[in-house]
Amino acid sequence: MTDLSAAPNPLLSTASLPDFSAIDPLHIQPAIAELLAQAQHALEEVTADGAPADYDHLSRVLNVATERLGTAWGAVGHLNAVANTPALREAYNAALPAVTEFSTALGANEALYAKYKVIATQPGLTPERTQLLKHAMRDFVLSGAELHGEAKERFARIQERSAELGQAFSEHVMDATDGWAYYATADELAGVPADVVANARAAADKDREEGKEQALIPGAHKLSLHFPVYMPVMQYADDRALRERLYRAYATRASELGDKPEWDNSQLMGELLMLRQEEARLLGFQNFAEASLVPKMATSPAQVMDFLRDMAGRARPFARRDLDELRDFARAALQMDDLQAWDMAYVSEKLKEARYAFSDQEVRQYLTxxxxxxxxxxxxxxxxxxxxxxxxxxxxxxxxxxxxxxxxxxxxxxxxxxxxxxxxxxxxxxxxxxxxxxxxxxxxxxxxxxxxxxxxxxxxxxxxxxxxxxxxxxxxxxxxxxxxxxxxxxxxxxxxxxxxxxxxxxxxxxxxxxxxxxxxxxxxxxxxxxxxxxxxxxxxxxxxxxxxxxAKNFQAGLQTLRQIEFALVDMRLHAEPGAETRIQELIDEVRAEVSVNPPPAFNRFQHSFSHIFAGGYAAGYYSxxxxxxxxxxxxxxxxxxxxxxxxxxxxxxxxxxxxxxxxxxxxxxxxxxxxxxxxxxxxxxxxxx
Missing domain, CATH: 1.10.1370.40 (Neurolysin; domain 3)
Structure with missing residues (x-):
């Protein structure tokens, strides 16, 4: 085990930039514990009975401490997203409950809320301070500052559990993406761009050097579900069976139909939706969508859904035309009578090449x-x-x-x-x-x-x-x-x-x-x-x-309906009671209403819909x-x-x-x-x- 005791902890540095290369998973627990203690002490100082209701004082004491904590925790979270390792993940997850607990308690602190109320009434505030205080007062309410007793305790437990579930959701998507591979032959990759093939061959060579058995197949090319590999295969691979193989793997990532039960996000989604609805009811809203819209431009879930349905109505004739053209071309030019989901990108690319006399691959050669x-x-x-x-x-x-x-x-x-x-x-x-x-x-x-x-x-x-x-x-x-x-x-x-x-x-x-x-x-x-x-x-x-x-608006109708489908699913999941028990059923209803070309029944896009389950866009994808x-x-x-x-x-x-x-x-x-x-x-x- 690495001994880091003699070296300064980079997460405690006051330098203007994080020392990312020096951060080790073993730094996380002691640094976050110390910064949490400092922030807690600062909170107690500014909320003490004799502490002035003065924003400059509050900022010097509390904001400096919480910003320092936020910068360190942000660096840890960033590394967890872009340079994930088992040790880093373990350290991040170990620290997550304490960070969430402090953040929840800070946002719901009644004494701090009281200080802000006094500050907000003071004369001579700048426009910046006025707006900042307006946002802060709203956020205190949304963070449970007006809750008491059991309701407040329950709200805090919901925040902690929701943070754990969101992190687990993200991990499952990452692991399911990283954990899938298929070793294709050169023949299977006919039509795929040369640089993608070269990278796939290099990836297989690397696995072969590491002794991975599947990579020992002569002429193997390693394909993954990472988008720079997945999308070119779906667009250009002539081998229909290969496209279907990748599509099924991609569309079932982190689901009950995926490779590993421990990566299945089904239960996590249901629990997250249930907790969000409970949180909203504690705050006095009918559903989570209502609570989510308070700090947004839109005023109600109904307004958002009316907007989305209006857009769907405008786009649907163009989407039907797009789909009819695609099917006609597939039959006439490719002898393909049963257009499937794994054919859409491939046939679309062929149609675009035929209609506009160019391909995305041709354009790529100019865009280094x-x-x-x-x-x-x-x-x-x-x-x-x-x-x-x-x-x-x-x-x-x-x-x-x-x-x-x-x-x-x-x-x-x-x-x-x-x-x-x-x-x-x-x-x-x-x-x-x-x-x-x-x-x-x-x-x-x-x-x-x-x-x-x-x-x-x-x-x-x-x-x-x-x-x-x-x-x-x-x-x-x-x-x-x-x-x-x-x-x-x-x-x-x-x-x-x-x-x-x-x-x-x-x-x-x-x-x-x-x-x-x-x-x-x-x-x-x-x-x-x-x-x-x-x-x-x-x-x-x-x-x-x-x-x-x-070709700029090629298939704009289909693309618009796809985005509206995602947005309407998101809003309905967070606006309707009992949605957590009928996720797939609700998705099927939205597709029947909006889509002109619903995906196969096995498609589980929601299981990797990180925007709404792990990325802050819950009841906000319509944005x-x-x-x-x-x-x-x-x-x-x-x-x-x-x-x-x-x-x-x-x-x-x-x-x-x-x-x-x-x-x-x-x-x-x-x-x-x-x-x-x-x-x-x-x-x-x-x-x-």
Whole structure:
């Protein structure tokens, strides 16, 4: 066992950035225990009878202690998501109950709530403080501060158990993804892109060196359920049986139909839903969906479901047309009369190639990750007058990049880029904050400016045969999406914790800046900056871009209905009594109402639906569609005034990106657009006007 007693604990460091490479699982328990004790002492100090009801005092004592705890625990949680090991997982899970218990007690502390009530009535508050206190008062109520006795104790137990269940759900999805492999022959991989095949061969070679029996098959290629492997196989593999094999494995991950019973999330989902409903009733709501919407833009579950059903009605004719075209093409061109779920991506790609005379694989050759990143950085500089400059910092994997964000030479933010898929890393893409912008006080009364720091995480394929990673256009869009979240966090001018960056922004508005950035991926001037052929260095030809543009809304109807299906399932699971006992039945009802092409009966997408069971989107998945309306309307201003019009970019920065949550999201939107949003731009952008 490693002896760490002589070395300083990196989680207790007061340095501006976590020393990720130095963090060992053995550091977690002692550091978190010490930071919890410090935070508890700070809480007792500010809630003592003689303590002043003064926000500056409270901030110097309590906020400094809890922010330090949050930064350390955030580093541990981040490593648990991107560099998971059995030892790290064990240490994280061991510390999770104590962290959850403190967080729950803090949010429900009656004495602290009383201090906030007094502070909120004091004259001369800044707009930042006024909004911060408004959010805090609301959150105290939602955190159980007005509960008493058994109800309060039960609320705390629900929080602790829910945290355990969410973590277990995420672990099961990761383990089921990492734990599945199929060793394919070269013949089975006919049609699959060469770099994917090369990486699969390299993965099998590595397993063979480690003595894994299945890898000993001559010519073996290791396939996994990681998206950079799974999706190209589904799109391009001519072998229908291989596509079905992967689809079944992917669609049944972490379910009762999966490989291992211990990874089955069925019971966890039911218990989580039951606990959420109980929590909502303790707080005086009829259901969890009502409670979830209190800090959001939407006002009721009925309003959200009406919005989703209206969108479904608008999209359904286009989705039926998409499906009819796909079936007709499959019969006529591929002699495929019974189109199955594992054929959809393959036939869609063939249809797109036939109709628009290009393939995603052809486009990938022009989109190397280094060139795309360089182009993205230049676009950010042109739009917002800031530079992303490579820098050095302690990281958790040698592929992680670190950048500083500078304006006129001044450091204003920092960001970690972890862009490649690997075992031990959670699937998907996300942005997370390391710390927020804050004029940080200390006990002497002085203050220091704390700059915002972010993680930007994706799961792209590694490069093969000495070449850089190749991205699909969808990958590029994902990168721009997460960059939009990052810019929202990093470009804030608000220096008050709780309302700076993305903190406090309504959940159904927080996707606005991310979806807004996706639009740049469809501009010719931008594509020229992002593209460089992997072999020749030539930019993507205009003719090929025009074909991409023509295909932009290819199957937009089907894609829209799919997102609405997920959102409606989420809202109904959290709004209807007894939903925890009929999850699959409810999902089948939604599919019968919304889908024009329901998946097979064995599909268990909900068992890996981490957004709502482990990722904070419970009763909030509709946010993606809701925010699409906002982002499309914002983008239409750039269409009207010029994509790189400096005045428009400055107005967007001033009224939306930099404002944090000092104003409500709708007020930010109206300040930028001069009116309330309409759905017209979204329908036009998606070819459904």
């Amino acid at each position: 990750l280094p060139r795309v990143l360089d182009g993205l950085f230049r676009i950010v500089e042109r739009l917002f007058g800031v530079q992303l400059v490579p820098a050095r910092a302690s990281v958790w994997h040698d592929s992680v990049q670190f950048c500083e964000l500078r304006r006129d030479g001044q450091l204003i933010g920092q960001v970690y880029l972890d862009l490649y898929a690997r075992n031990g890393k959670r699937p998907g893409a996300w942005m997370d904050e390391v710390r927020g912008r804050w004029t940080r006080p200390d006990l002497s009364g002085a203050a220091a400016e704390q700059i915002p720091v972010a993680h930007l995480v994706c799961n792209f394929p590694q490069g093969a045969d000495g070449k850089p990673a190749l991205l699909t256009h969808d990958d590029v869009t994902t990168l721009f999406h997460e960059c939009g979240h990052g810019l929202h966090h990093l470009l804030t001018r608000v220096a008050e914790l709780g309302v700076s960056g993305i903190s406090g922004v309504e959940w159904d508005a927080v996707e606005l800046p991310s979806q807004f950035m996706e639009n740049f991926c469809w501009e010719w001037e931008v594509i020229q900056q992002l593209s460089s052929h992997v072999d020749t260095g030539a930019p993507l030809p205009r003719e090929l871009f025009d074909k991409m543009l023509a 993606y569609k809701w925010a699409e309306v906002l982002s499309a309307d914002c983008w239409s201003a750039f269409e009207e005034e010029g994509v790189f019009n400096p005045a428009t970019g400055r107005r967007y920065l001033d009224e939306i990106l930099s404002m944090g949550s000092v104003r409500d999201a709708m007020d930010n939107f109206k300040a930028f657009r001069g009116r309330e949003p309409t759905i017209d731009a979204l329908l036009r952008h998606q070819g459904m006007a």
